[in-house]
Amino acid sequence: MMHPGESGAPVLEAYETALRRVRAVVEPVGKERIPVEEACGRIAARELVAPFQVPALPVSTRDGYALRSADTEMAAHQRTAQVTVVGSALPGEPFARPEPLGAGEVVEIRAGALLPAGADAVISAERTSRRANQLHVMERVRPGSGVSFPGDDVHDGTLIVEVGQPLAASQLGLLAATGFSHIGVYRRPRVGLITIEANDPSPHGEEDRRKRLSAGNAVALAAWCTQFGLSARHWRISDDADEGVAALEEAERVCDAVIVIGAVYSGVRADGLAALERMEWDVHLEGVRLRPGRATSFGTLGGKPVFVLPHSPVACETAFLLLALPGLCCMAGTISPPFPIMPARLSRSLRRMPEQKAWTQVVRVRLAPGTFFLRAEPLTGRAVREQEGRLVAAASANGLLLLDEGIDGPRTGDIVGVILLQDAWS
Numbered sequence: 001m002m003h004p005g006e007s008g009a010p011v012l013e014a015y016e017t018a019l020r021r022v023r024a025v026v027e028p029v030g031k032e033r034i035p036v037e038e039a040c041g042r043i044a045a046r047e048l049v050a051p052f053q054v055p056a057l058p059v060s061t062r063d064g065y066a067l068r069s070a071d072t073e074m075a076a077h078q079r080t081a082q083v084t085v086v087g088s089a090l091p092g093e094p095f096a097r098p099e100p101l102g103a104g105e106v107v108e109i110r111a112g113a114l115l116p117a118g119a120d121a122v123i124s125a126e127r128t129s130r131r132a133n134q135l136h137v138m139e140r141v142r143p144g145s146g147v148s149f150p151g152d153d154v155h156d157g158t159l160i161v162e163v164g165q166p167l168a169a170s171q172l173g174l175l176a177a178t179g180f181s182h183i184g185v186y187r188r189p190r191v192g193l194i195t196i197e198a199n200d201p202s203p204h205g206e207e208d209r210r211k212r213l214s215a216g217n218a219v220a221l222a223a224w225c226t227q228f229g230l231s232a233r234h235w236r237i238s239d240d241a242d243e244g245v246a247a248l249e250e251a252e253r254v255c256d257a258v259i260v261i262g263a264v265y266s267g268v269r270a271d272g273l274a275a276l277e278r279m280e281w282d283v284h285l286e287g288v289r290l291r292p293g294r295a296t297s298f299g300t301l302g303g304k305p306v307f308v309l310p311h312s313p314v315a316c317e318t319a320f321l322l323l324a325l326p327g328l329c330c331m332a333g334t335i336s337p338p339f340p341i342m343p344a345r346l347s348r349s350l351r352r353m354p355e356q357k358a359w360t361q362v363v364r365v366r367l368a369p370g371t372f373f374l375r376a377e378p379l380t381g382r383a384v385r386e387q388e389g390r391l392v393a394a395a396s397a398n399g400l401l402l403l404d405e406g407i408d409g410p411r412t413g414d415i416v417g418v419i420l421l422q423d424a425w426s
Helices: 015-025 069-077 169-177 203-227 241-254 274-278 313-331 354-358 382-387 390-395
Strands: 031-035 064-067 081-089 105-109 121-124 128-131 134-137 159-161 182-186 190-197 231-238 257-264 282-285 297-301 304-310 341-346 360-368 374-378 399-403 415-420
Touching: 015 282, 015 297, 015 313, 064 069, 064 081, 064 134, 069 081, 069 121, 069 134, 159 169, 190 203, 190 241, 203 231, 203 257, 203 313, 231 241, 241 257, 241 274, 257 313, 304 313, 313 360, 313 390, 313 399, 341 360, 341 399, 360 415, 374 399, 374 415, 382 390
Parallel strands: 081 105, 190 231, 190 257, 257 304, 341 374
Antiparallel strands: 031 182, 064 105, 064 121, 081 134, 128 134, 282 297, 297 304, 341 415, 360 374, 360 399, 399 415
């Protein structure tokens, strides 16, 4: 494949095309079996179906007395039915007598205990009056009342979890109840973060400021990885090609995916990108018509995905959330996008100049409760920069609004789809 810069200006792909290219290249990194109690948030590597019905035998759903419903007919005529308590049944300790209950016999029972043979209903203790082993039933009981019959909770062969679905706590409890002790899940990819810092000295502390921004990028991306259950290791290197090759070789050896932070838009090249070119990485994406985030490249090195993200903090995080993170989630086996999309009402209009319509524009928004819909406040414009500062406003955003290529900006009061920046499956 052609490397960035070989033909002059890079080819900038539409955002949706770029995302499809990423997803077409990445694949799950592998599978493993883990105990069911450790599987919360992990991604199922195969369909999980109930191996048998639950309950396997009739059980009581309440504390009370197991009886024959026919013995309570007298209580339907403003009288009480008198029966005899002949034993008890607890969860794990069923009624000891194997013979079915006879006429007028009942068994004291607890919720979850097996129903004695011959009984077809359970009445709550509050609906009875007891003295010694004599029980007065004060209302008629219908057959099946207070009883869970075989298959009522889980049918044999019922699909519990689909492939690629994150495992929720309630599902794990159900899986354990149906006999699963271990579950096959996709392994979570290990991510290598390589921050490139320029060596050239700059006046007035500019070099130190750039290094702090680089460190901030790595911390933000590592935190996002942690939020999605991905482990991340950080290398901080200069723009020396030899140093870059050494870091890339180590990252390729111990990680499943590599993210290089430090791209600048000059032919979509990065300070130190020569290291990747020297290692002859395969470039699948030279740049994206995404603002911010156009200085984003994607390729493979030794078959492993490599994302080259912009140096600017807002652009770096944007490109990570919209391109790298979906790729990493695919590597983790999930079939779902990282974030849900929620409808929200826009608080003010967003104007788009003709040249802006050639790009997918990403607008950070602050979501707040509103009438019927969430309220989305765009964090753009001079007023935001003067009141909060661009980076402070960006850090407070809890949603992303994507303005597709070719469309006009939405107006005040429009209902728009906002990417909700919260984890869906970790």
